Amino acid sequence: MSQELFVINNVWMMVSIFLVFVMHLGFATLESGLARSKNTVNILFKNSMMPPIGLLMYALWGFSLMYPGADFAGKVFGFSGWGINLPEGGETSSYNAGYTFWTDFLFQGMFAATCATIVSGAVAERIKLATFLVFSVVFVGLCYPIVGMWKWGGGFLNTLSTPFYDFAGSTIVHSVGGWGALAGILLLGPRIGKYVNGKIKPIPGHSIPMATIGVFILWLGWFGFNGGSVLSAAPGAVSRVLVMTSLAAAAGAVGGCLFSYLLFKTGDFTMVLNGILAGLVGITAGADQMGVVDSVIIGLVAGSLVVIAVTVFDKLGVDDPVGALSVHLVCGIWGTLAVGFFGNLAGTPQLISQLIGIGAVGGFSFVFAFVLWAILKMTIGLRVSEREEMEGLDIHEHKMHAYPDINSPGYEMSMPEKEEVLEADLPKRAPITA
Numbered sequence: 564m565s566q567e568l569f570v571i572n573n574v575w576m577m578v579s580i581f582l583v584f585v586m587h588l589g590f591a592t593l594e595s596g597l598a599r600s601k602n603t604v605n606i607l608f609k610n611s612m613m614p615p616i617g618l619l620m621y622a623l624w625g626f627s628l629m630y631p632g633a634d635f636a637g638k639v640f641g642f643s644g645w646g647i648n649l650p651e652g653g654e655t656s657s658y659n660a661g662y663t664f665w666t667d668f669l670f671q672g673m674f675a676a677t678c679a680t681i682v683s684g685a686v687a688e689r690i691k692l693a694t695f696l697v698f699s700v701v702f703v704g705l706c707y708p709i710v711g712m713w714k715w716g717g718g719f720l721n722t723l724s725t726p727f728y729d730f731a732g733s734t735i736v737h738s739v740g741g742w743g744a745l746a747g748i749l750l751l752g753p754r755i756g757k758y759v760n761g762k763i764k765p766i767p768g769h770s771i772p773m774a775t776i777g778v779f780i781l782w783l784g785w786f787g788f789n790g791g792s793v794l795s796a797a798p799g800a801v802s803r804v805l806v807m808t809s810l811a812a813a814a815g816a817v818g819g820c821l822f823s824y825l826l827f828k829t830g831d832f833t834m835v836l837n838g839i840l841a842g843l844v845g846i847t848a849g850a851d852q853m854g855v856v857d858s859v860i861i862g863l864v865a866g867s868l869v870v871i872a873v874t875v876f877d878k879l880g881v882d883d884p885v886g887a888l889s890v891h892l893v894c895g896i897w898g899t900l901a902v903g904f905f906g907n908l909a910g911t912p913q914l915i916s917q918l919i920g921i922g923a924v925g926g927f928s929f930v931f932a933f934v935l936w937a938i939l940k941m942t943i944g945l946r947v948s949e950r951e952e953m954e955g956l957d958i959h960e961h962k963m964h965a966y967p968d969i970n971s972p973g974y975e976m977s978m979p980e981k982e983e984v985l986e987a988d989l990p991k992r993a994p995i996t997a
Contacts, residue, residue, distance in 0.1 A: 573662040575796035576670055582787025583673040587614055587680060589784055593777025594684035595965075597768035597833070597885045601955025602688045603965035609683045609695060616696070617676025618669075620704035622647050625675055626668055629708035630658055630716045637722040641712060661795045670791055674736055675711075677788075679703045681740025684885035686747045689754050689952050692960045694939050698932075702743055706931045710924045711735050720920050725912040727920035731792035733848030733898035734920055739928045741892025744883070746932035751945050753882030755952055763877050766884070771832065778836045782812055785843045789850045804850045808843065811850075811862035815842020818866020826870060833886075837873070838866035840890045845898035852906035861901045865894045896921055 591610035595603045627643040635641025647668050654663045679699040686695065713720040713727075714735060720727035729735050756764055768774060789808045793800045819838020823831040845865030846858055853861065872889035881888065899921055903914025939945060946952075951959040958964060 569661065572796045573666055575801070576662045576666045576791055576794070579787035579791025580666070580670050580673055582784045583670070583677065583791065584614065584784075586677060586781055586784030586788065587611075589777045589780030590677075590680045590683070591777070592773050592780065593836075594687060594885050596770040596772070596774030596777060597684070598687050599766065599955070600769035600966050601957055601964070603769070603957060604961045604963055605692065605956035606683065606687055607965070608692065608961060610680060612696060613680045613683070613699065614673075614676045616699050617679060617703050618672045620700060621668070621672040621675045621708070623704070625704055625708040626671065628705070629671065629711040631712060633717065635712070636717040637719050639713065639719055640709065641716065641718070659794050674732060674788075675703050675707055678707045678736050678740045678743075681737065681887055681891045682744045682747060685744035685883045685887035686751055687884045688956065689946055690747070690751060691944060691947055692956070694943055694945055697943070698743075698747070698935060698939060701935055702932060706743070706928055707736075707739055710739055710927055713923065714920070720916075720923065723916050723919065725916045727916045728852075728902050728908055728913065729848050729899060729920065730851050731789045731847045733844060733895045734924050737844050737847065737891040738895035738899070738921070738925060741888055741895055742925055742928035743932040744887050745881075745892060746929055747936050747945075748881055748883060748888070750933070750936045750940055753880060754884070755949060757882045758880055768833075768884075774833070774836060778839055782809075782839060782843065785812070785847075789847060793851065800851060807850045807853045807855075807858040808846055810855060810858040811842040811846035811865070812839050813842070814859045814862025815839050815845065815866035815869075818842070818863040819870055820866075822867040822870040826874065831870075834870050834873070837869045837886050837890055841865035841869035841894040844890055844894040845901065847895075848898040849902040849906050849908070852902065852908050854906065857901075857905035861898065861905060864901075865897055868893055868897055896925075 587610060590613075591607050594610065595606040598606055624642070624645055626647055627645065628641070631641025631643040649664055654665065659667050679702060682699070682702070683695070712718045714729055715721075754766060757766055758764065785808055786805055789804050790801050793804055795801075815838040816835050817838070819834040819836075819841065820830065823829075823834035842862035842865045845861045846853065849861075850858075869886065869889045872893040873883075873886050876883055876888055883889070899917050900914070902908055903910065903917045936945065947956060947959065955964075
């Protein structure tokens with residue numbers, strides 16, 4: 564490879580790193596917008612801690628767990644040593660000779676941090692801050708790099724007779740985060756006021772504009788997430804991936820719009836937003852293998868699935884404030900299966916390998932997360948007190964408000980909660996006169 568091409572590849576990979584990094588801002592604004600204002604600081608705090616935790620855990624041992632070397636090819640576990648030591652040959656990565664070792668580490672480290680961020684929104688508004696941070700350290704430090712090694716590090720999923728295929732992480736990043744979130748929700752329980760007397764009570768987010776900004780930042784970041792996963796600056800391959808990624812996102816928006824209208828007889832804007840993300844997650848497993856029609860179909864199905872999934876999870880009493888399970892878990896599974904149905908790899912052998920990969924990664928991730936959450940529940944506890952949840956995590960966990968002028972005790976309670984507060988306060992009030 565010429566020095567010029569090496570530099571071009573390295574520059575594109577660094578640009579991709581910047582774009583994936585910006586995705587954390589997208590997650591932060593999306594999640595905080597879909598939550599109540601009294602929990603805004605808490606959500607921003609958690610999302611701001613994910614890049615530091617992901618990068619540090621990946622530097623200490625995660626990178627060596629995920630990329631242990633050729634000696635562990637075809638295996639389920641490997642470890643090449645502590646830290647991030649330069650391989651023989653200096654700055655050139657032994658895995659990707661087209662760019663530097665440091666660029667390789669940072670790109671992969673950003674993916675690790677993204678996995679933990681998915682969990683944040685699903686358990687929002689009722690989880691203890693310390694508990695979430697401890698979970699993130701262990702989950703990103705152990706679970707993610709172990710399952711990532713199974714495919715991207717040359718493990719057993721990569722050595723099946725028909726190798727499991729996951730181009731940029733529909734399963735290895737998105738569904739892993741989704742499985743971790745599901746385990747947490749099951750042990751954590753729903754928010755106060757969400758399910759009352761067998762009825763589902765909507766708890767709307769406080770800023771749809773903020774959520775919208777988050778989705779478009781995420782779409783922008785996905786150009787680096789998927790485009791960088793080409794692992795070079797090859798013009799044709801990168802351009803194709805970016806086009807297919809965008810077509811799937813666009814089709815996801817249409818699918819979410821149409822299907823929500825069919826179900827709810829109204830234009831549910833949050834379903835359009837989730838439809839965009841669903842299309843992005845769905846195409847991530849095979850963006851380099853799909854054509855135009857394939858990408859549009861994958862996006863349309865993903866956008867429709869996310870509407871169905873949100874409705875089903877709600878009916879099952881699974882309280883997910885931002886729809887993370889529907890977007891990242893359900894559509895991550897769909898996108899991975901789609902590789903066996905569409906594109907260059909379509910066929911029964913590939914579909915079987917996709918099912919094996921989904922089952923292995925999902926089973927391990929869910930059990931790992933469930934056990935970890937259970938241990939935390941028995942030790943430091945999972946959930947804040949009822950008073951803390953009612954008054955907001957911002958003031959109790961952080962001693963501050965995101966919006967001091969509007970946040971006060973009782974603000975943004977559900978209607979039954981407001982009525983109780985008003986009734987208790989009636990004797991203190993002056994009579995209302997015309």
